[in-house]
Amino acid sequence: MTHSSRKHILTVAMGLAIGLAFAPTSSSAQGAGRPPAMVTTMQIKPETVTISEELPGRVSAFRTAAIRPQVGGILEERLFEQGADVKENQPLFKIASETYEAQVDNARAALTSAEASLDLANIQLDRARQLFEKKSASQQTYDSAQAEAKSAEASVAAAKATLKAQQINLDHTTVRSPINGRIGAALVSEGALVSANQSQALATVQQVDKVYVDLRRSALDLLKMQKMANLAPDSSSIEILGVDGTAYEQKGQPIFTDVTVDEATGDVTMRVLVENPNQDLLPGMFVRALVPRQIVENALLLPQQAIIRGVTGDARVVVVDDEGKAHFKNVVLGELVKRSYIVTEGLEPNETVIIRGQTRVTQDGAQVNATPAEQPKQ
Numbered sequence: 001m002t003h004s005s006r007k008h009i010l011t012v013a014m015g016l017a018i019g020l021a022f023a024p025t026s027s028s029a030q031g032a033g034r035p036p037a038m039v040t041t042m043q044i045k046p047e048t049v050t051i052s053e054e055l056p057g058r059v060s061a062f063r064t065a066a067i068r069p070q071v072g073g074i075l076e077e078r079l080f081e082q083g084a085d086v087k088e089n090q091p092l093f094k095i096a097s098e099t100y101e102a103q104v105d106n107a108r109a110a111l112t113s114a115e116a117s118l119d120l121a122n123i124q125l126d127r128a129r130q131l132f133e134k135k136s137a138s139q140q141t142y143d144s145a146q147a148e149a150k151s152a153e154a155s156v157a158a159a160k161a162t163l164k165a166q167q168i169n170l171d172h173t174t175v176r177s178p179i180n181g182r183i184g185a186a187l188v189s190e191g192a193l194v195s196a197n198q199s200q201a202l203a204t205v206q207q208v209d210k211v212y213v214d215l216r217r218s219a220l221d222l223l224k225m226q227k228m229a230n231l232a233p234d235s236s237s238i239e240i241l242g243v244d245g246t247a248y249e250q251k252g253q254p255i256f257t258d259v260t261v262d263e264a265t266g267d268v269t270m271r272v273l274v275e276n277p278n279q280d281l282l283p284g285m286f287v288r289a290l291v292p293r294q295i296v297e298n299a300l301l302l303p304q305q306a307i308i309r310g311v312t313g314d315a316r317v318v319v320v321d322d323e324g325k326a327h328f329k330n331v332v333l334g335e336l337v338k339r340s341y342i343v344t345e346g347l348e349p350n351e352t353v354i355i356r357g358q359t360r361v362t363q364d365g366a367q368v369n370a371t372p373a374e375q376p377k378q
Helices: 003-022 026-032 098-133 139-171 219-231
Strands: 037-043 046-067 073-078 091-095 174-176 181-183 203-218 239-241 252-257 267-275 286-303 315-320 326-337 340-345 352-356 368-372
Touching (some): 046 181, 098 139, 203 286, 352 368
Parallel strands (some): 037 368
Antiparallel strands (some): 046 203, 046 286, 073 091, 181 203, 203 267, 239 286, 252 267, 286 340, 315 326, 315 352, 326 340
8 A cells, every 4th residue: 555545544534533523422412302301280389288197986876775674574576677777666575465454454443442432531521521510520520531531532642653653564565665776686586584674685776877986096186186176166077987998978076085094005085976877887887087186377288299209218399480490309298188298398389390200300400391280179
């Protein structure tokens, strides 16, 4: 190869090297042509937030009546459908009544006899008075006639009371429900011998159109709730959650708190009254309750999905300014309220925060294509 040829090849190689050195890289070219990241944003506005504490609870009936006989005898008939709703004074059981009917008849006859004796005593008293006024009878005879009349009058009163007592016993041979409610299974079958005020109930009626929910909470939290109720009485309603986390339509109202603190746990029992028109809440059911504990004014609620966690667990968010540029901000989080955190530091009211697509923002100040999220209907 001649000297001039080698010089020409060297010149071309140096030109290519210089051209490559100053040519843009493929990644830089890619970055220059990349479109703005598509993100979804939300404006964080101040609002009043109620912080609630979730507590376990157990449902109990508003009223419970254990049905027991007030007279003894053979149980002849059951007069209700087991598991059905019953009304106050509705007949439930029939006890053999022949003996009690006979006692009523006997008491009625005794009353008739006592009334006849009273009539006779009044006639004799009237006759004794006339004779005494004519000086034909002594004072002793007249006094005796008066005493006989009063004694006959007392006998009538006693006979009436006996008849009333026997009639009450006869009425008690029909066992009735003392309250409105739902009756359970019959605990005694027909043909059984029952006695007055026996320990075993014939059945149980429970009123469940409204129920109690008994909650246990610490004495300290109870004091916080009482202070909050004084500041904001309307916030005292308690939301009841089923075992699956679904909230019941009816909310509860606290009615009283036990006066004794459990020495072992430091807890007190709080009773909540809940209207239960559909009878969704049944006695013995386990539920959870959201009990208001604190009210925060002008709180900034940040959805959980908007938060970016660092390797050390610190929280930050991406905000979008008026020019559509994204900026990273460190934030301090407070209480979690219904899948949103209360931001205590690092965020200003009415700032726009990216809640979806924030991982697509790779550098501070990057341009983004923001779409506001649909706000839930109030």
